[in-house]
Amino acid sequence: MQILITVKETITQYITRFQALEIVRPEKCPVCGAVHSIHRHGSYWRNILNEQWEKRIPVARFYCKTCKLTISMLPSFALPYFQYSxxxxxxxxxxxxxxxxxxxxxxxxxxxxxxxxxxxxxxxxxxxxxxxxxxxxxxxxxxxxxxxxxxxxxxxxxxxxxxxxxxxxxxxxxxxxxxxxxxxxxxxxxxx
Ligand SMILES: [Zn+2]
Structure with a gap:
């Protein structure tokens, strides 16, 4: 599952400051509803591009220990399943x-x-x-x-x-x- 999150940074700032960004953990699982069951699960990289450039951005990931759901926190300048910004x-x-x-x-x-x-x-x-x-x-x-x-x-x-x-x-x-x-x-x- 992907959740779009608001980021105030530009794409470049988002990439360089990613480790310091406070990406809020979902309070409860959006699928099974369990509370206190969501844990940080690292991050992965994905491409984002427009006409002039192509970049790789990190995407924070969480995990529900109850239903095993993986949740990706995609910055809102990207669109799930689209490589273009x-x-x-x-x-x-x-x-x-x-x-x-x-x-x-x-x-x-x-x-x-x-x-x-x-x-x-x-x-x-x-x-x-x-x-x-x-x-x-x-x-x-x-x-x-x-x-x-x-x-x-x-x-x-x-x-x-x-x-x-x-x-x-x-x-x-x-x-x-x-x-x-x-x-x-x-x-x-x-x-x-
Ligand atoms: Zn769950």
């Missing part, structure tokens, strides 16, 4: 849906992939924003809806939004086929 992905989405002027040269296959993922999760983004107290009516037109959702991604910041969405659904806003994940795992219908 959150900033890179949001910039790509802005480029796709807002036709934002950019000097970036993100390859078209990657842009198509992001477009497909984002489109596939529009319903969940809409439900999420409603749950967060944004009751305003969203456009019915899919293209307009996607455009509005991309604008809302950075309110207040993309990191905060990504983290809250992940806490809410236990998956990222770019996760593969959220509809089917929920339909199969929760076995209940989602509103259409």
């Amino acid at each position: 959150l900033e890179f992905i949001v910039t790509a989405l802005q480029q796709i849906f807002l036709a934002k002027a950019t000097t970036s040269r993100i390859c078209s296959a990657l842009l198509r992939f992001y477009r497909r993922r984002f489109h596939g999760n529009l319903l969940f983004l809409e439900m999420f924003f409603r749950d967060q107290g944004w009751p305003e009516v969203t456009p019915q037109d899919v293209k307009e809806k996607a455009t509005k959702m991309v604008c809302m991604l950075t309110v207040p910041t993309a990191e905060t939004l990504s983290q809250r969405f992940h806490q809410h659904y236990k998956h990222t806003f770019m996760a593969h086929s959220l509809y089917h994940r929920f339909y199969l795992s929760v076995n209940q219908c989602v509103p259409t």
